[in-house]
Amino acid sequence: MTLIVGASAAGLATAEALRRKGYTGRLTILGAEPHLPYDRPPLSKQVLSGTWEPAKAQLRPAEALAALDAEFVLGDPAVHLDVSERAVHTASGRVLKADNVVLATGLRPRTLPGQRTLRTLDDAVALRADLLKAKRAVVVGDGVLGAEIAATARQMGVAVTLAGPQQAPMALQLGPVVAELLAELHTAQGVDLRLGAAVTGVEDDGVLLETGEVLPADLVVVAFGSAPATDWLQDSGLVLGNGVVCDSRCRAADGIWAVGDVARWHHETLGRLVRLENRTNATEQAIAVAGNVLGADQPYTPVPYFWTDQFDAKIHVHGFVAPGASVVEGSLAERRFVVRYHRGGEVVGVLGWNMPKHARLHRQEITPSCRAPVAASTPSRA
Amino acid sequence: MKITVDQDKCCGAGTCVLLAPDVFDQRDEDGIVVLLDSQPPAGLHALVHEAASVCPASAIAVSE
Numbered sequence: 070m071t072l073i074v075g076a077s078a079a080g081l082a083t084a085e086a087l088r089r090k091g092y093t094g095r096l097t098i099l100g101a102e103p104h105l106p107y108d109r110p111p112l113s114k115q116v117l118s119g120t121w122e123p124a125k126a127q128l129r130p131a132e133a134l135a136a137l138d139a140e141f142v143l144g145d146p147a148v149h150l151d152v153s154e155r156a157v158h159t160a161s162g163r164v165l166k167a168d169n170v171v172l173a174t175g176l177r178p179r180t181l182p183g184q185r186t187l188r189t190l191d192d193a194v195a196l197r198a199d200l201l202k203a204k205r206a207v208v209v210g211d212g213v214l215g216a217e218i219a220a221t222a223r224q225m226g227v228a229v230t231l232a233g234p235q236q237a238p239m240a241l242q243l244g245p246v247v248a249e250l251l252a253e254l255h256t257a258q259g260v261d262l263r264l265g266a267a268v269t270g271v272e273d274d275g276v277l278l279e280t281g282e283v284l285p286a287d288l289v290v291v292a293f294g295s296a297p298a299t300d301w302l303q304d305s306g307l308v309l310g311n312g313v314v315c316d317s318r319c320r321a322a323d324g325i326w327a328v329g330d331v332a333r334w335h336h337e338t339l340g341r342l343v344r345l346e347n348r349t350n351a352t353e354q355a356i357a358v359a360g361n362v363l364g365a366d367q368p369y370t371p372v373p374y375f376w377t378d379q380f381d382a383k384i385h386v387h388g389f390v391a392p393g394a395s396v397v398e399g400s401l402a403e404r405r406f407v408v409r410y411h412r413g414g415e416v417v418g419v420l421g422w423n424m425p426k427h428a429r430l431h432r433q434e435i436t437p438s439c440r441a442p443v444a445a446s447t448p449s450r451a
Numbered sequence: 452m453k454i455t456v457d458q459d460k461c462c463g464a465g466t467c468v469l470l471a472p473d474v475f476d477q478r479d480e481d482g483i484v485v486l487l488d489s490q491p492p493a494g495l496h497a498l499v500h501e502a503a504s505v506c507p508a509s510a511i512a513v514s515e
């Protein structure tokens with residue numbers, strides 16, 4: 070039997086890949102949330118804005134889940150892993166033993182007591198209800214999640230302030246030039262950017278900055294990062310350190326594997342431990358892990374990729390952002406372009422702003438050390 | 452095999468095109484998926500199933 074802990078993008082994709090690769094044994098998927106697997110990217114976009122009913126975020130229709138021939142145990146979080154027995158103990162007292170255990174528990178958001186955050190479907194529904202009543206919201210956190218929430222809230226007609234320590238939203242993920250364009254976009258759309266000052270607390274009437282200033286708010290949303298959901302593994306003996314530490318096969322111990330946002334594995338071509346928090350990694354790593362569970366013994370060496378949608382901007386990033394940047398397609402002024410990033414003589418990343426297809430085509434130029442093919446049955450993935 | 456794509460869900464990742472360029476393409480202007488062949492030959496079925504599973508927007512559905 071194979072047990073997958075975490076019933077979301079990475080866990081479900083692992084189950085699907087196991088079946089596709091011919092695994093016929095028992096398959097159990099354990100999930101903390103009561104919901105069938107759903108997708109998270111729409112939560113800060115279509116579900117929050119109300120363009121989609123929450124049900125549309127479900128990852129697979131009922132027939133597809135039935136065809137998987139897997140047992141879903143939902144609403145029952147894992148609380149302990151016995152590594153030598155490969156046994157998982159749950160909150161309700163179940164003990165599930167397996168030949169292979171796949172850890173896919175994702176992230177847990179950092180939060181402040183009593184404030185809203187956004188990681189789950191229930192969070193999205195609750196935040197939407199609050200935004201519909203809010204007059205002035207402060208979003209704390211200038212990373213991708215904070216920037217997306219600010220954009221969606223603004224489009225719902227709420228007065229929005231975005232606070233965080235960076236000089237521009239997503240500066241770390243986009244580099245200074247593109248982050249500055251994103252700052253301009255937010256400002257033009259009416260988001261009040263209060264960046265470059267750390268938030269030190271939340272008061273009754275708003276958010277307190279290190280400068281002593283209070284940003285008034287009747288709703289505060291916290292989006293300042295998350296930590297891998299490994300608290301339940303503290304006493305397991307597995308190596309934990311910013312995620313479940315794995316070898317190049319995504320193996321944490323004999324018969325124990327990790328996949329998705331929670332996994333920090335040795336990326337062979339980059340030569341270091343890597344943990345990615347993005348949607349494509351969840352499914353691509355799942356394919357690699359399923360192969361290795363079945364004996365493929367292949368390293369997982371992806372090119373990182375993520376996208377974000379904010380107002381009318383669709384931003385796609387392949388590989389890594391670096392200080393050296395040149396526009397290779399379109400123009401910054403028209404807000405339709407592809408930027409190529411280089412370090413030394415090597416192309417390390419490509420970013421598209423409203424040019425997703427062109428960005429994908431330029432992805433081929435990324436240096437081989439960042440681009441070795443994914444360990445999968447198929448040859449064509451770049 | 453019969454493939455359907457939900458252009459409303461597609462985020463323009465292009466992962467499907469990298470896997471099965473004979474079956475999927477993207478619109479030039481916004482990267483949204485275009486289905487080139489909704490009933491591809493048997494030799495492509497494994498790749499199409501993989502594309503459906505790996506699509507980060509679960510925008511591809513396959514029925515037998």
Ligand SMILES: Cc1cc2nc3c(=O)[nH]c(=O)nc-3n(C[C@H](O)[C@H](O)[C@H](O)COP(=O)(O)OP(=O)(O)OC[C@H]3O[C@@H](n4cnc5c(N)ncnc54)[C@H](O)[C@@H]3O)c2cc1C
Binds near residue numbers: 077111113148349
């Ligand atoms: C609001 C939002 C918007 C996003 N937008 C984008 C985007 O535009 N582009 C992009 O590339 N990425 C985006 N992401 C990131 C992407 O959604 C994640 O990378 C992806 O969901 C990771 O999948 P996962 O299965 O590893 O983890 P998760 O999706 O976090 O799933 C982990 C699951 O494990 C469960 N779990 C946790 N602990 C336990 C336990 N002890 N026992 C059992 N189950 C447990 C959780 O309840 C959860 O269902 C977004 C994320 C969020 C939250």
Ligand code: SF4
Binds near residue numbers: 462463468483
């Ligand atoms: S992989 Fe999915 S999201 Fe990406 S272009 Fe294809 S259908 Fe669209």
